[in-house]
Amino acid sequence: MVTRKEKREMEKEVNYLFELLKTQNHFFKNLNKLLKDVDDPRHQSYITYDTEVLLMMVILKNACNLKSMREMTNEFNKEECIKNLGKLLGNEDLEELPHYDTINDFLARVNPAELERIRIDMIKKLFKKRCFDSYRINGEYWGIAIDGTGIFTFDKKHCEHCLRRVYKYTDKETGEEKTKTIYMHHVLEAKLIVGNMVLSVASEFIENESEDVKKQDCELNAFYRLTARLKDTFKKLPICLIADSLYACENVLKQCKANNWNYLFRFKEDRIKSIAD
Structure with a gap:
């Protein structure tokens, strides 16, 4: 040591x-x-x-x-x-x-x-150099983890693209029921897993088109946009998608199969389940 x-x-x-x-x-x-x-x-x-x-x-x-x-x-x-x-x-x-x-x-x-173009170029060069081949899943698939994360939170509206979340709470002094609106910016990330490192390969912001939308943007909608870009950028890359149980739904599985991707999902029991063919 x-x-x-x-x-x-x-x-x-x-x-x-x-x-x-x-x-x-x-x-x-x-x-x-x-x-x-x-x-x-x-x-x-x-x-x-x-x-x-x-x-x-x-x-x-x-x-x-x-x-x-x-x-x-x-x-x-x-x-x-x-x-x-x-x-x-x-x-x-x-x-x-x-x-x-x-x-x-x-x-x-x-x-x-402009910055996305640089990231894609660098990731493709790493694939071309074959320096991470030993980290492929079953010697074939590249493990790419998908997950959303919050990056900013505001007490007041930051811009028209903010996500909104309304909380109900009881005022300790008056006992009245009140509400508070939190404004947020979230992003969905696709990260290539290579040993104990993760490399960002694509990002998709989870945001509203305008402040008056009837239904807010969500992680699943961002997932479909993100994976469409992933497929377009890395057309022949054999991917094994790794995600939590939020994505274990029919539409996600259909998209994975259409892209010829394998998939792994993590459930609350903290065990990895593969439900691919």
Whole structure:
């Protein structure tokens, strides 16, 4: 068993920038070009930092397990970090890094399809390299887990696409029955399972078309949109869909069979059941 001291000593000898460059050159040689080619919606005359700088900072933030954009700005505001990012991007003239407000402003404006294109390209390259083949289910199927998650909750309406949930409660002071409306944003994620890692392969927001809809969007409706895109993107990929019991219904099974997908469902008893043929 490796002690914490031994682990620290081992890490001292690792050149993390070299390892990152080696990984990028092996799997994602065109990553810098993909980041640079993202359609920039900002006014061109006010641009200081190109898209590849903004997006690579976010990639490195997640790779370094930094929890917030503010923390990223603080931790990366070092000469060594600026120099290393310049090496990653092949931009030796890089002298400063953008503030997180600049990055947030860009991300709020950029077309999500531009970033989706990069993710799809990277996932397909991993499949092509066959580096995860040993994690296939029964040596054949790629396990892709589908699940919804909440990302934001508000006491007041955030936008016309918010989901709404009304709670009834009793006022402790007056004893009156009251209601409270919570506004939310949820997303449905499809994640490729490879050992103890999960890689996001597709996302579908669960949101209302407008605030006056009679029936709100839901996880199942988002599922049909998500899986249609999955099939269109990865046409011949043998998939084993992994989901909870919410999806164990006739329409879901029909869609899986139409796509030639296998399927596994987790029930409340915490055991995995396969009801595929």
